[in-house]
Amino acid sequence: MRISQRLRLALTAGVVAVVSILAGSPAYAAVGSAARDDLPAFNGSVYAMAFRGGTVYVGGNFTAVTTHGRRVDRSRLAAFDARTGRLLDWAPAADRTVRALAATDDSVYAAGDFGTIAGRERDAVARLDARSGAVGDFAHEVDGHPRALAVAHGRLYLGGDFTAVDGVARTRLAAFRLGDGELDEDWAPTADATVFALATAGSRVYLAGSFHRTNDVSSTRRLTAVDAVSGALDRAFRPQPTAVVYAVAADADGVYAGLGGLGGRAQAWTSTGRPRWSRTFDGDVQAVGVLNGTAYVGGHFDRACTSADVDKFGDCTEDSRSRVKLAAIDADGDLTGWAPQANGIQGVRAITVNRALGAIAVGGDFTTIGGDSHHRIAAFD
DSSP states (O other), X not given: OOOOSOOOOOOOSEETTBOBOOTTOOOOOOOOSOOOSOSOEESSOEEEEEEETTEEEEEESOOEEEETTEEEXXXXXXXXXXXXXXXXXXXXXXXXXXXXXXXXXXXXXXXXXXXXXXXXXXXXXXXXXXXXXXXXXXXXXXXXEEEEEEEETTEEEEEEEEEEETTEEOSSEEXXXXXXXXXXXXXXXXXXXXXXXXXXXXXXXXXXXXXXXXXXXTTOOSEEEEETTTOOBOTTOOOOOSSOEEEEEEETTEEEEEEOSSXXXXXXXXXXXXXXXXXXXXXXXXXXXXXXXXXXXXXXXXXEESSSOXXXXXXXXXXXXXXXXXXXXXXXXXXXXXXXXXXXXXXXXXXXXXXXXXXXXXEESOOEETTEEOOSEEEEO
């Protein structure tokens, strides 16, 4: 589908693959399928995006950005003005991939594979000044690989595949106090395999990944909830998804997830874990964001199946609809007409939303949307 119009974008604070939506938000029109055409172009994968006021922060494995025909060095971290698309001077270079970002009023937190940022040693997690990009005093040793961040309840939550923080046992989950930056001694839930994504809503932190046990409790697999303060398992939420969960989001109506497995699925549950709807695709769903009751999903799928059946290759066995790397599902579980049609193999890795302005942004490995050039980031409203 060709792009037919330019879009405006103004985004506020948020976290890629981590979405917290409050009840009572005003109604908005549906997000359009066209992407604005004045954003910077990135020369490598985008894994994370976070919004703070009128600034969009981007993390990934890129080394340069092209804006208005000019190539500018940006090593795995960058920022641009959400209203004008202008690339900003914020450029705290990381030496390896940035996989997660989270923004607060004055800081941007980054997590990933890096060992240094802006020439200062930071082991896989760092705090950056949101305006200048200066590296903060926040410094910890992580024994393993972080994959996800979320901010709520005065804490920075960290998920991934690690076993210790600062020499203290932390099994794939940890939290830090925002006030002093120290490891939270009380929040120490555990998972027996990788945590790929986190989301917060109310008093819960939702955990998504490939694990089968949370807090060493059996049959608490792939998608669970723990208390945001104590880390205790919330046994009232036990949806039991059938395949690895790569992405999770939450709003007042429940929880939404992107699954892998044979083919791929987007699924939604109530806050008590009761199934609401499920949609099947011909490839993994690895990003999800929810805006005004509609779930926007991304991944490396090309088709949305009209039934749950797929063959041994993960292809739809019955009728299907073209939804290349991006799709949307309404509150009733029906596929909407939203079909921007991205390209690439890996496609979309991250989706985040701006609830206040009814906009979403996506990042990944695509280079076109609707046949027009959009290198690894795009925005819709």
